[in-house]
Amino acid sequence: MAVLTVNNLCKTFNVGTPRASRVLNDISFEVKGQTFVSIVGPSGCGKSTLLNIISGVEEHTSGDISLTSDSGAPARMGYVFQDPRLLPWRSVMKNMMYVQDSRDEATVARARKYLDMVGLTKNADFFPGQLSGGMQQRVGIARAFAVEPDLLLMDEPFSHLDAITARGLRAQLQDIWAQSKKTVVFVTHDVVEAVELSDRIIVLQPGGRIFEDITIDLPRPRRQSDPRVATLQAEVLARLETMKAAHHMSEPVA
Numbered sequence: 210m211a212v213l214t215v216n217n218l219c220k221t222f223n224v225g226t227p228r229a230s231r232v233l234n235d236i237s238f239e240v241k242g243q244t245f246v247s248i249v250g251p252s253g254c255g256k257s258t259l260l261n262i263i264s265g266v267e268e269h270t271s272g273d274i275s276l277t278s279d280s281g282a283p284a285r286m287g288y289v290f291q292d293p294r295l296l297p298w299r300s301v302m303k304n305m306m307y308v309q310d311s312r313d314e315a316t317v318a319r320a321r322k323y324l325d326m327v328g329l330t331k332n333a334d335f336f337p338g339q340l341s342g343g344m345q346q347r348v349g350i351a352r353a354f355a356v357e358p359d360l361l362l363m364d365e366p367f368s369h370l371d372a373i374t375a376r377g378l379r380a381q382l383q384d385i386w387a388q389s390k391k392t393v394v395f396v397t398h399d400v401v402e403a404v405e406l407s408d409r410i411i412v413l414q415p416g417g418r419i420f421e422d423i424t425i426d427l428p429r430p431r432r433q434s435d436p437r438v439a440t441l442q443a444e445v446l447a448r449l450e451t452m453k454a455a456h457h458m459s460e461p462v463a
């Protein structure tokens with residue numbers, strides 16, 4: 210069943226003014242439950258705007274968007290941003306619990322389980338200032354999964370981290386995802402990252418249209434050392450280069 214359905218979505222900023230600009234143009238796609246979908250594309254093509262519309266932070270101009278949960282209750286969303294947005298005066302565990310509706314035993318156990326999955330059980334009583342940037346982002350990821358959302362939105366969660374830390378976190382995210390099978394929409398500039406993590410990659414092009422919707426059919430876990438992963442990464446990059454050429458873009462696409 211589709212958790213997220215987007216139909217003919219358009220977004221124009223500053224409607225009715227001389228500064229009006231259409232950023233998303235007739236976007237349609239579905240995200241089925243338990244799939245990991247990445248949105249990639251060059252800077253300014255509308256990736257974050259799309260994510261903001263899905264999350265409800267931004268309104269769309271026309272089209273439809275719907276979210277469904279298995280239970281029939283209102284769908285719950287979780288978020289992971291570029292920065293982990295932890296409250297500095299709360300411990301790691303209190304940050305984990307801050308976003309939870311309940312403090313019951315099962316909820317606490319779930320928070321502990323996800324903290325354990327990111328290897329931070331020993332740091333539960335630390336404050337964010339006592340953790341590295343990568344550790345803080347691991348708390349942010351564990352916190353979002355611990356809410357057990359119907360849809361988890363991730364906006365370039367590794368873009369502020371160094372390459373080695375980002376690689377470690379991608380491996381960890383793959384492991385958590387394999388165990389939880391949450392439905393994820395993940396925005397990234399990085400095609401290499403998208404191929405490693407995703408079941409599908411939706412490529413946006415300048416002008417805010419879908420260029421391609423690519424299925425990534427590779428066994429998991431996917432590691433950079435696997436030649437099949439590297440081959441597909443090169444293939445998808447080549448397809449993006451074609452798109453770049455069609456739009457006469459000179460800057461790197463991803």
Ligand SMILES: Nc1ncnc2c1ncn2[C@@H]1O[C@H](COP(=O)(O)OP(=O)(O)OP(=O)(O)O)[C@@H](O)[C@H]1O
Nearest residue numbers: 222223232250251252253254255256257258259398
């Ligand atoms: N609140 C706003 N008002 C007017 N224009 C906006 C607003 N927010 C975004 N835009 C414009 O919409 C376009 C798409 O922006 P968006 O941030 O969605 O792109 P992106 O693909 O996420 O870019 P990047 O990869 O650089 O983060 C850009 O031209 C941006 O200037």
